Amino acid sequence: MDMDMDYVEYEDYTPDNETENHNITTELMSFKSSQSSLSHFLVAVNIIISLIGLGGNSLVIWICGWKMKRTVITTWYISLAISNFLFCAFLPLEVVYMITSHWPFGLVLCKLTSSALFLNMYSCVFLLVLISADRCIMISFPVWSHNHRTVRKAFGVVVLMWVLSALLTLPSLIFRQTTVHDSVTQCYTSYRDHSRHKAVVLTRFICGFLIPFLIIVFCSSVLCVKLRSLTIKSTKPYKIMVVLILSFFFCWVPYHSFVLLESDLKNHSLDVLQAGLKVGGTLAAANSLISPVIYVFIGNNFKQILKRSLTSRIEDAMAEEIRTGGLNPSKSKPMEMI
Template sequence: MEVDYIPYDDDYIPDNETENTNTTVGVLNFNNSQSSLTHVLVVFNILITVVGLGGNSLVIWICGWKMKRTVINTWYVSLAISDFLFCAFLPLEVFYMITSHWPFGLLLCKITSSVLFLNMHSSVFLLVLISTDRCIMILFPIWSHNHRTVRKAFGVVVLMWLLSALLTLPSVIFKQTTVHGSVIQCYSDYMDHSRHKAVALTRFICGFLIPFLMIVCCCSVLGVKLRSLTVKSTKPYKVMVALIFSFFICCVPYHTFVLLELDLKNHRLHVLQAGLKVGATLAAANSFISPFLYVFVGNDFKQTLKRTLTSRIEEAMIEDFRTGLNHSRSKSMDIIQNGC
């Protein structure tokens, strides 16, 4: 039985690994270190959930309703929706990390894992769209001006979501629940190692390696082209580069340990378990980094946010003033009527 580590399935311990344990003290030390690591990761995941839900909601609100509908905003809103869905289901994973018990049923076991993988694939595909879009704008400005529309961007986003869902399908198929006494576990039952290897390699090649090479090519072309052009503002490109860099830093450790897991005989299981937990948490962290990049790097987003918050505060103050004025008038009328 092969184990998939999103969700955090740290329940799979081969018999030979237990037999090779030298002393009881070593086991206790390992359990203590694993427990400490779990506590730290739980705190980080709770932080990711809270900040991710709030931050991505803000991005969806500002880019989706307060800013002008543009192609680049379409990419950013789609990315924020993907991150928001991920953060919405992350508390179930946090509960599973703490208790090693899955009481939510088979359907949520499949859905939760699928949402997590859907976010990972859709994020990298959206970054491909963003970098490709910027590259086309620089290389073919006239064609881009004539054919680059929000409607076409929306259609491309739909295709991207369909491709992401296709790569996520194995998680829906192979996720199962099993009962061990009073404990229910959510795990991936691939039946054999070759099937597990095929799924892992497909996810890595199609969901990370090829998209990332496309992103690097686009960024290289942009870098060369921008040196020879006079661009009024580099803010959009800074946001794009920051998003790509953060995604790379967050997701490379997870994919590295997934590939190492395929060769389980030549690596210590406990090290892989710890590495996969940390890698999965880093991958999750990418979901709440994006809003900060929009705020601190994206000048248009920052200005729109300030205007929106200022107008809201002004509206609230005017409403309070009107309420107070009406209250004072009613008080005065009461005094006049009582006095009469």
């Protein structure tokens, strides 16, 4: 089986079905060269996603975790950044596989790299549901929210969210396999049964997209109605929430659309499906770098704290440089962090 992207899961192309799907495999090879330009472009995009995603999400974890006061909303955002960071940490392995078509990292990393994408998908969408529901409850039941909305409870909900996300990611760990053909190792998904493949696809779509989407739409509708009758000093938190939600769904809609089409492979064009899944997988990966960009450009508090933190670090570095130079400067007091 030739797999340019780890996300493209052709159940009918696994070695178990190699004989009966010989014609489809031949067709796949015939248009492989025509997609080389797309593959090279997506490799470059994934490298950018990995670099910016690792740096940006590390920054969000640092600012929200150590420089800002711990609140319920920062608990949500830290967890979101950790999810994105973990995915970006595994993405370089996928980039190597995209370039070489050889998987030298072993079976364990084959399973973990594929699982990282779906763990990121579930955890992100569940966190967006939590953020939407949290904002909805704050506006609809302010007194109850003030008395019961605590960081400790938010942390407990986040732990449950991670457990649920891990359980839903199990199919990637179970069905991901490696095989060797002519000294070339391939990392692929072997469902062994079309009905099993379809069940996994539908579960991902329903649990990782449809149900969360309906909950978020409901919460957003309630928020819109309530906010019209209230005077809010700052709408920045709500703007961040809206942009995070929109970015997630715009990034994941193409992937889910093509995966659903791919589950009925015989009735659709193979080259269109593979190209669509490649682009959809890359868009899904891009969601991991969008969050920190949103915080920087929309979140005023985040920008101010980041600026003060960097200024303080520069001041400390300059003071240390002067001290090691043998001078006795007047020490500038670092700026107090929030």
